[in-house]
Amino acid sequence: MTEKHHCPDCRWLETRVDLDDGLNYSCQKGNLKAGAPVLTRTPCRDFSLDETAVSVDRKASRSGRTPAHGTRANPPYSPFLKAADTDGFRAFNRDEKELRPVPKIMGEHEAVKRFIKDGDYIGFELYGTVRCPLSIVREVVRQGRKRLRLLGQGLIDVDLLVASGCISALDLAYVGYEAYGLSPVLRRAVEKGKLKAREWSNGALAWRLKAAGMGLPFLPTRSMLGSDTLKSSGVRTMRDPYTGIQVALLPALQLDCAVIHVHRADVNGNCQIDGITGFAPDIARAAKRLIVTAEEIVDEAVIRRTPERTIIPFYLVDAVVHAPFGAHPGETCGLYRRDEEHIKAYLKAIATEEGTRAFLDEWVNGLPDHMAYRRKVGLDRLEGLRHARP
Amino acid sequence: MPALEVSAVETLIVSAARLMTGRTTVFVGTGLPMLAAALAKKTCAPDLVCIFEFGGIGSPLDHLPLGVGEARTFERAYAAEGLTGIMETAQRGLIMDGFLGGAQVDPWGNLNTTVIGAHDDPKVRLPGSGGANDVGSLVWRTIILMRHEKKRFVENVDFITTPGYLDGPGARERAGLAPDTGPHRLVTDLAVFDFPPETRRARLVALQPGVAETQVRAETGFSFPVLPALERLPAPTPHELSLLRDTIDPEKVFL
Numbered sequence: 001m002t003e004k005h006h007c008p009d010c011r012w013l014e015t016r017v018d019l020d021d022g023l024n025y026s027c028q029k030g031n032l033k034a035g036a037p038v039l040t041r042t043p044c045r046d047f048s049l050d051e052t053a054v055s056v057d058r059k060a061s062r063s064g065r066t067p068a069h070g071t072r073a074n075p076p077y078s079p080f081l082k083a084a085d086t087d088g089f090r091a092f093n094r095d096e097k098e099l100r101p102v103p104k105i106m107g108e109h110e111a112v113k114r115f116i117k118d119g120d121y122i123g124f125e126l127y128g129t130v131r132c133p134l135s136i137v138r139e140v141v142r143q144g145r146k147r148l149r150l151l152g153q154g155l156i157d158v159d160l161l162v163a164s165g166c167i168s169a170l171d172l173a174y175v176g177y178e179a180y181g182l183s184p185v186l187r188r189a190v191e192k193g194k195l196k197a198r199e200w201s202n203g204a205l206a207w208r209l210k211a212a213g214m215g216l217p218f219l220p221t222r223s224m225l226g227s228d229t230l231k232s233s234g235v236r237t238m239r240d241p242y243t244g245i246q247v248a249l250l251p252a253l254q255l256d257c258a259v260i261h262v263h264r265a266d267v268n269g270n271c272q273i274d275g276i277t278g279f280a281p282d283i284a285r286a287a288k289r290l291i292v293t294a295e296e297i298v299d300e301a302v303i304r305r306t307p308e309r310t311i312i313p314f315y316l317v318d319a320v321v322h323a324p325f326g327a328h329p330g331e332t333c334g335l336y337r338r339d340e341e342h343i344k345a346y347l348k349a350i351a352t353e354e355g356t357r358a359f360l361d362e363w364v365n366g367l368p369d370h371m372a373y374r375r376k377v378g379l380d381r382l383e384g385l386r387h388a389r390p
Numbered sequence: 391m392p393a394l395e396v397s398a399v400e401t402l403i404v405s406a407a408r409l410m411t412g413r414t415t416v417f418v419g420t421g422l423p424m425l426a427a428a429l430a431k432k433t434c435a436p437d438l439v440c441i442f443e444f445g446g447i448g449s450p451l452d453h454l455p456l457g458v459g460e461a462r463t464f465e466r467a468y469a470a471e472g473l474t475g476i477m478e479t480a481q482r483g484l485i486m487d488g489f490l491g492g493a494q495v496d497p498w499g500n501l502n503t504t505v506i507g508a509h510d511d512p513k514v515r516l517p518g519s520g521g522a523n524d525v526g527s528l529v530w531r532t533i534i535l536m537r538h539e540k541k542r543f544v545e546n547v548d549f550i551t552t553p554g555y556l557d558g559p560g561a562r563e564r565a566g567l568a569p570d571t572g573p574h575r576l577v578t579d580l581a582v583f584d585f586p587p588e589t590r591r592a593r594l595v596a597l598q599p600g601v602a603e604t605q606v607r608a609e610t611g612f613s614f615p616v617l618p619a620l621e622r623l624p625a626p627t628p629h630e631l632s633l634l635r636d637t638i639d640p641e642k643v644f645l
Contacts, residue, residue, distance in 0.1 A: 127444040127459025127473075152518075176517030178420045178457045179643060183517070190505075190515040199504055199551070202443060203477035203524035210474050222481055223527040226565030227500075228550040229519050232509060237566060246566025276445030276464050277472040333461040 081234045084252035086217045092288055097315060103267040104320045105297070108139040108370055111319035115289040116145055120256035123151030123209075125283045128178055129330030129338050131273075132157055133261040133293045135323040135370040140166060142365055151255065152197065153205055153279075156330065156346070159185040160364065162195060163356045170197040171253075173205050177347065184351050199232035200224075204250055206279040211252035213285030220247035258287035260312070261326045263335065265294035269317025270303045270310050275333045277311055284312045293323035295335055323370055325382050336385040342377070396626050398537065398579035399645060400634060401598055403429060404626040405577050406489065406535050410435040416487045417441050417480060417525050420458050421644060422535050423489030428454065428638045433630060441485060443521040445471045454639050458521070477521070480528035487574075488525035488532045494547040495536055497591040497612045498561075499554025499573030501526065502547035509549055519551050526552035527567055531574035538578035543610040555590035581606045582623065583614065596621035 098104075106114075116122060122140075126132035137157045140148075141164040152158050152172035159175075161167050163185045175186045189195035200208075203223050211219035224230040225237065225248055237248050260280050262271040271292055273280055284290055292312065297320070303310055326332075329342035349359035367373050374382060403425045410416065410430035418427045418440045428451040431438045439448045442455070446463035447470070455462035464470040479485055492501035493516055503522055507513035526532050534554075536542060554573045556562055563569055576583040576592055580601045583592040594606060595617045603616065639645045 128457035130444075130457065130459040130461075172518045174518045174520030176520075182515070187515045191512055193511065196510070197518075199509075199518060201519040201523035201527075202473060202521040203528075206473045206477065222566065222568055223477070223524045225527060225567050226550075226553040226556050226562060227523055227527075228509070229504070229523050229552070232504075248566070275461065276442075276459065276470040278444045278459060279473045281472060282474055331460065333464075338460075 081251055084212065084217045084254060086215065086252065089212065089254050089288070090215065096288070098318070099315050101268040101314050104269050104317060105267050106319050106321060108135055108293070108321050108323065109143075111291045111321050112136060112139045112143055112145075115291055115318055116140055116143075116148075116257045118145055119147045119149075120145075121149040121151075122257045122259070123255050123283055123287070124154060124157045125258065125260045125278060125280045126154060126157065126327075126330075127276075127278045128155055129343065130327070131261045131278070131332050132327050132330050133259045133291075133323070134160075134328065134330065135293055135326040135373070136259045136291060136321070137161065138364045138367075138370070138373065141360065151205060151253070151283075153202060155183070159183055159350060160360070162186060162189050163350070164360060164364075167195065170195060171200055171205065172197040173200045173202045180343075180347060185356060188353065198234065199229045201229060204233070204235070204248075205253070206282050208250045208253035209255075209279060209282040209286035211250060211286075212254045213282055214252075216252055218249045218251050221250055222247060224248050253286060255283070255287040257289040257291065258283045259291045259293070260284060261293045261295075261323065261332065262312070263294070263332065264296045264298045264302070265292055265317075265320050266298055266300045266303050266314075267320060268300070269312070269314040269320050270300070271312035271317070272303065272306070272309045273311055281311050284316050287316075289318045290316050291319045291321065292317050293321045293326040295324055295326065295332055297322050325374055325377075325385075326370065328374075328377060328382065328385075331385075334387065336382070336387060339377075339381075339385055396599075396631065397645070400626060400631060402535055402537070402577060402579045403634065404630050405582060405598070405623060406430075406533060407630070408434060409533055409575055409577070410438060410487065413438055413487055415439045415441060415485045416489070417443070417476075417485050417521075417529050418458075419443075419489055419491070419521065419525070420456075422491065424451070424455055425634065425638055425644055426489060426535065427451065429630065429634055432633050432637070439468070441476060441479070443476050443524075444473055445476060447471065447476075451638075454641075454643065456643060477524050477528065480524065483530065483568075485529045486531065488529035489535055490522055490526055490532050490552060491535050492522075492542075492547075492551070494542050494544050495534060495576065496544055496547045496554070497614065498556060498558065499532075499534060499576060499585055499590075499592065500547050500550045500556065501534065501552040501554065502549045504549040504551045506548055522552045526554070526573075528571070530571055532572065533574055534576045536576065536578050538580040538606070538609050540609050540611050543612060545612045555585060559587060559590045561590075580609060582621075584617075589615075591615075593617055594620065596623050598623050599625040 145166050147168045149169045150167050152170040175183050207219050263274045265271045329339040331338040349355040406426035407429040411434040413435050427440045442458050442463040444459035448468035453462045492503045494502040505512035582596040584595045593615050
């Protein structure tokens with residue numbers, strides 16, 4: 001949403017932008033007045049980004065008073081840095097999570113409807129095209145979620161959501177197609193000024209999730225220091241009080257909802273992943289709500305046979321969705337390879353805006369659910385992507 | 391035997407692989423680094439343990455991975471863990487080397503893979519850091535692989551995605567980065583640069599076969615000194631080329 005305010009002290013700047021999750025500009029001179037039309041989304045130099053004062057700002061803007069803002073002595077940190085609510089997360093886990101082992105099997109429609117709301121901060125776990133929970137991504141697009149803030153270590157997921165206008169802000173580590181090049185969807189959105197992104201490293205985003213999973217407000221790291229990546233992220237640094245070593249303090253990132261695609265789960269949500277685990281253990285523990293899609297739903301006895309492989313215990317999970325080939329057109333290591341032909345057709349389509357719209361109409365919005373998607377791809381074709389069983 | 395036609399990419403990969411002689415652990419990113427690591431493992435660094443950011447440790451790389459998280463990164467590997475485990479291994483000082491690339495590099499080895507132009511109003515939106523910043527911050531020595539083009543070799547990168555020596559000696563340490571880390575070599579299809587401790591600015595130390603110094607200057611957007619004992623790199627051997635073409639990337643994904 002963009003609120004209509006005008007800074008009378010400044011000729012070329014007249015707006016206060018309030019992206020859902022805190023892109024707030026405050027006038028450092030205290031000259032902000034309500035009423036003028038919005039002319040631009042670019043604020044003047046006197047405006048600085050401020051999240052610390054979001055709640056105060058909202059009230060102030062309604063009453064027309066000058067909004068609170070950071071002072072020179074204690075500058076506001078990046079609005080893109082949502083401060084960790086460490087105690088709130090503990091209380092949420094106590095009050096809202098189901099701590100008894102009960103079945104949570106549901107379809108993707110119900111899972112998204114119940115656990116992903118407009119304005120939520122969400123994240124998908126994946127690496128490149130590997131194990132990306134695309135059946136849920138497509139359902140989020142179908143249900144038309146808006147103003148989502150996204151953890152952007154991704155690829156097809158980010159592009160589908162950005163192209164569908166679901167995303168208002170992006171914490172970005174990497175969005176691109178590796179050997180196949182840049183993301184045309186991200187390029188169009190960012191280069192036309194429709195989407196703001198803040199920069200992170202893969203390690204930093206994963207450690208932010210880990211910090212939340214540890215129940216801590218932040219985690220120090222020796223990465224990102226000295227770079228513009230650090231400046232863009234808004235992360236603060238400090239000297240370690242014991243040794244004097246300079247560290248970057250990564251604020252814990254508690255997601256409203258995370259989605260992970262796994263090899264197998266039981267009905268209660270105990271999950272196992274074969275091979276490398278990416279950042280699945282971290283994101284699973286950093287989310288208030290967790291939707292798991294599984295290639296296979298197995299008996300609890302199967303899980304109990306190798307409990308050391310259960311990287312996500314049931315109490316972290318809110319929804320278990322059976323989604324064979326849930327990562328298509330990407331791969332799930334050990335089960336099926338990626339569908340190069342489909343990916344090439346997809347990349348060709350997203351090269352233009354019209355092509356992207358047509359692709360979304362054909363492969364996302366034009367289909368009711370993942371079962372229909374699988375039928376459209378072709379069940380035989382999907383089976384053909386499977387690795388031979390050893 | 392007729393002289394072999396060698397492509398720029400092949401020259402680059404072979405030079406990078408040769409820098410790994412006797413090395414032990416390497417952080418491997420997507421694309422050319424995978425080929426360089428695979429070639430080094432089959433030639434000058436048989437003990438090399440290739441580590442991939444999403445968890446693969448020590449795959450013999452019998453099959454070339456297409457991405458840093460796909461199954462081939464941990465095919466017949468020693469271990470398969472996760473992202474934070476790998477990054478923490480680098481933070482503990484157990485990963486010796488890392489390969490990096492970028493859209494832009496400056497004389498201090500700072501790399502840009504984020505935007506061309508201003509960050510909030512970019513001309514070109516690039517993919518972002520990915521794991522590059524972690525590699526450039528945490529491994530002991532980074533080796534930068536770049537195609538040598540004037541538009542990529544600039545006095546100041548538009549955005550420091552990954553820190554090199556920032557703006558000179560001591561800058562990394564002042565920012566808090568671990569001591570004794572930073573770019574070791576900048577390898578291109580035309581030449582190799584090092585970053586001597588006195589300046590931490592790129593210095594020409596070797597030329598690729600058939601390349602003249604003037605050609606390197608013409609393709610570089612910043613000034614650089616030249617090592618008096620400038621080396622001339624030997625051409626890729628038929629053995630190296632055949633390994634690359636016939637064994638490592640027979641499907642010509644990257645070559």
